[in-house]
Amino acid sequence: RKEVEQDPGPFNVPEGATVAFNCTYSNSASQSFFWYRQDCRKEPKLLMSVYSSGNEDGRFTAQLNRASQYISLLIRDSKLSDSATYLCVVNIQTGANNLFFGTGTRLTVIP
Amino acid sequence: NAGVTQTPKFQVLKTGQSMTLQCAQDMNHNSMYWYRQDPGMGLRLIYYSASEGTTDKGEVPNGYNVSRLNKREFSLRLESAAPSQTSVYFCASSITGVGYGYTFGSGTRLTVV
Numbered sequence: 001r002k003e004v005e006q007d008p009g010p011f012n013v014p015e016g017a018t019v020a021f022n023c024t025y026s027n028s029a030s031q032s033f034f035w036y037r038q039d040c041r042k043e044p045k046l047l048m049s050v051y052s053s054g055n056e057d058g059r060f061t062a063q064l065n066r067a068s069q070y071i072s073l074l075i076r077d078s079k080l081s082d083s084a085t086y087l088c089v090v091n092i093q094t095g096a097n098n099l100f101f102g103t104g105t106r107l108t109v110i111p
Numbered sequence: 112n113a114g115v116t117q118t119p120k121f122q123v124l125k126t127g128q129s130m131t132l133q134c135a136q137d138m139n140h141n142s143m144y145w146y147r148q149d150p151g152m153g154l155r156l157i158y159y160s161a162s163e164g165t166t167d168k169g170e171v172p173n174g175y176n177v178s179r180l181n182k183r184e185f186s187l188r189l190e191s192a193a194p195s196q197t198s199v200y201f202c203a204s205s206i207t208g209v210g211y212g213y214t215f216g217s218g219t220r221l222t223v224v
Contacts, residue, residue, distance in 0.1 A: 032210045043215035099210050103153035
């Protein structure tokens, strides 16, 4: 059973590159979607929520396709500090805020 | 503003020993959660408390108990630790309701030998 599926990577990209991560989720009734960032041996931290209309926060753009049950994260002009694991997160219980975390996609930005 | 505080940060237990992981938040959140994270498995929900006075099982509750002591504090107890419970444990809190992200504590690294 895979509620949320992500390509584990690793993605190794040069500084300044654009990189995209994708994620699919299984529950068509899911209502909220997020991308979290987790640094090595640290706790996950909220990067951004994902809205149906798509949303942008600086160099980061998130998109949601409900019909295909697909979420994406685009990082433009990658920085060394973007190196981390990116977790796709979806609520799976209708009416409750229980979040299911994907296993993550590892990104390394190379100088 | 401390956010979510977990104690201890590290712990080594012998099989069969018991311990309680403590979690406290100062953000006035109603909902609190306990997750474990294992390599290749991602974060898995152990128990959650949607509001003070309520607790419910998550995906992997066996071997654990929880107590929502008050609005701020949510503890996780291992009554008889097993090597399979070696993991990193994260506590989180959120505003109650769909659409709110979680704030996590810094985690407890538990090894059961």
